[in-house]
Amino acid sequence: MDKARAKGKAKNIAGRLAGAWVGLVLLAAPLASAIPGPPQDQSSTSTQSQQTPQNSNAESVKPDNPESPKIPTAKTKEPLEKLAWAMLVAGVNDEKAQKRTAAITALGAVGPQPRAVRSIEETLKDKDSYVRELAATTLGKMRARHSIPKLRNALEDNSPEVVFAAARSLWELGDRSGRDIFVEVLDGERKTSDGLVKSNLRDARRKFSSPGGLALMGAKEAAGALFGPLSYGIAAAAEFSKGKDKGASARAIAASVLATDPSEEAARELDDALQDKNWAVRAAAAEALGKLPRQGQVSQLAPLLDDDKEAVRFMAASSILRLSQVDRKRKGAAGDSVPVLAVR
Template sequence: MSANPDLVLQARSSDPDARQKAAYLVSHSADARDYPLMFELLGDKDWRVRKTIVDGFVRDPRPEVIERLLDALADAENAGRRNSATEALVRIGDGTIVAIVNRLRTKPDIDIRLSLVNLLGDLRSQEGFNVLRDTLEGETDTNVASSIISSLGKFRDAAAIPHLMRVLQRDDVWLKFHAIEALGEIGDRAALPAILPLYAEKSLRKPVLEAIGKIGDVGTVSFLLKIIIEEDKLNLTALRALVRIAEAAKPRIVEKNERDLIQRKFRAAFPSEKIPPLLETVKTTSKRDVRNFILKFLGWSGDPRALPVLLDHLDEPETAEVAAQALIDFGPLAVPPILHALQNAQEDEVIALLMRVINAIGTGESIGAVIPFLDHQNPMIRRLAIETLGELMNPAPVDYLLAKLDDSDIASQQSAVNAVSALVGSFPEIKGDVLSKIRRLLQSPHVPMKLNSLSVYVNIQGEGYPDELLLASKDSDPMIRQKAISLMGKFSEERFADQLVLSLADESAGVRLAAINAVVHLRPEKGIDPLISSLEDSDVWIRTAAAQALGEYHQQRAVEPLMRHLENDLPPVRIAVIEALGKLGQASVRNVLFRCTSDPDVEIRRAAVLALAKVPGEDVFRRLLDSLSDQDWRIRAAAAASLGIRGDAKALPALHRALDDSDTYVQESAVLALDRIPDRSSFSYLFKALENPATIDEVSDVLIHHKDLYRDLLEQAWRTADSRREVIIAAILSAMKS
């Protein structure tokens, strides 16, 4: 016992606050003589005391502590001690595995075995998996066996499937129940042939359907639809499984096709007589998730009886988003009642949702219902109405949209510019009429109207638009000059060069900044000196833009002025200077960039690592390889990106290792780098990366991008692939044919 009697007395006080203070003190002790008191407090009736002790054990998980925590699992009288011991063991983690496995192999009594098995499932170590798998075969107690099965499911390891499938061949329904659940957690379609026939056993129907939903294989849709159609009572579990399959997280390459397929099959097969039970369930259920997935099915059904219910649920905050998507899924036949609802809607949130639906499925008949909302008092509604009219792809409302170029809301003005420009692009026959109206609007005394009319005029490339831009760039209003200069930057017109250079010295900071960004596209020789002068501007963002622009020139005479700002300017300017020096691609800047890779500011270091991408030299290559092991994920990701830009095949082994980096952004950067350095030696690593949800889309894109390089290897891998990757590989191979 502790050498401090006062602490023992305090730990046994009737006051829980006093006991917690004692627990805090003893839990921070490094003296092993305090362990008895700590384990006594581990069973305290106050949870705060127990938690304090658990924290202490987690801080110092000595082998003696772990063994005594395992002993505490056998305390049949004190559930608080057992639960706290379990929490401590889980939080300690991998350090407990050996002790747990050794204890399990001694075959303690059933209750302790249950606790140990559950712990191994929570900790998910390979050794624990192996022990559970081996123990399952000879376990005679049903409760322990069912816990082993559940724990194996937590690993989500396909290696458990053969063992679990053998359980399905036993006569024990309870074990079958847990094995089906575990196979659902693992989520591998290889288990489906063994699971589906078990639906014939009435007591196993619910776990079978839930497992099918978790596995998420589109091949089971017909099986589920057959159940939904043939059974007299509406099978909500089967419906829920169908939703889970449709909404399962899948690679981009298969996701949309599978969802569309499920919706088409449902609409074609779902019997109309089952619609009333769905409608009734929506009204009566108190479960939000049930209500939401039934609303989805009502949208998929395409049944007119569903429309009033879907529209009503737009008014409910908990179901509004689901109902809106269901109306979109319903399709164009929903438009007339949607337009009627729009005319009577009072709440802005409902109007916004209806606009979104019309934007997705509306037709020309929607125009009349949308136009009144161009003058709505809420700018968000006005913007949505403008965007919707632009998306309906009908030229009829173009005059209304032109009037909104002068809207009081800037976002609505920009939406009007985009909508008018898109309509003219889609319907060239209206270009002449629009241009004549735009020319009149350019004479408007209202600055927003002039600015936005100029944008439309340039976007649709009206006759003489370069002259109009040059004229506007000399306007007395700085906002108009700024807009004109910005629009010039979209084109490589040589006649703009002189005006852009002159605008670098404009009295307005906004115009100067626009001129710098526009000059980059033309890069006139006479622009270098004014850009160098702009490095001394009082505005930090102008200095930043000037440094970036000088980098695009790749001129040696810009180096010395840039270097002056590398050490003493603000971070945005320093980063722009580093980027500019890197774009020069000269060995002379190497040492400067090397120094920046050790800067205290991580963003400066990151910029330097990225800038080294185009700097030649073996020492630069080695520096980037070293940066790929940096402690900061941003530096590792930048190093991977730079190695990809360099395109040196010597970097491949390091990039292959980076696919297993602890940070997903670094993994993605490594994949993109391998896209820049295509090599057959990368295939096995890319193929393995298909198992990583964080990079599967990017890896798929790389394989498709270099289909001539990887197709035969992928076909070979497909022949022996496990069922999890079979669908993905098939989708990639299909995409390679296009």
């Protein structure tokens, strides 16, 4: 009994002491805040604030770091351009073929800038024949005449699809090095591929093997009109074929068409489409806005560099580079009274 009473008294005393201590702290807090302290070093304060969870983005945003996918805090064209290049270069060197193809498509949309052309030329030696085929096709669409020697080398590729794509691009560039290939194809001496339908089914099965895989063929027409059959158009086709958002393909095509409309109304609609719930629509809008240079357009595209879909990120980066190039040309031709309304 005595021991129990002693323990009870001890607990009672400890509780009172704890209560008194809390009361003292509460009383001392306002007094302490009222007493002026020594001036704090602003640099140390800012350093501490950057280390708080609320400002954790400040540490992750490093515009000079090529691997950082974050948008620079200083939203000027210089760091955004550097970030855009870094993202696309990292994309063409990614270990996944699907990301490499998405990056090649985006680089092709930049236009025949030397750096973009060189990056695509390097993928003509990619280990994946699908990537090499896309690279050969893209160089032709870019009108990259400096790539003719590289495309001639691609005529010796061991993949018939790559050889045919290289020959076709050379022909589009005015080079007839692949003429014999077309003659042999007509004569039936050379196989270009397993056949278009089989090739499409092969690509669909390889990337999207699922019970609804055959639905891709119905959606590829819309996707191919936007992104081309050899780019991430197959991925877009898979998105359209899901059926959850039946208006997505129409919105994406509308965004692509508006790329040729230099009106302010079209630009506003495309700005809104950058927030679309469907990634294919966002990508199409980003590509379209890259062909409609106007004041403040780069800042509208900048948030998409942090999109959760790499196709959207890559296309936004492509348009930022394209618009930055147009802006430099404008400044270089300051005496020219004819405004640049659209880039075809």
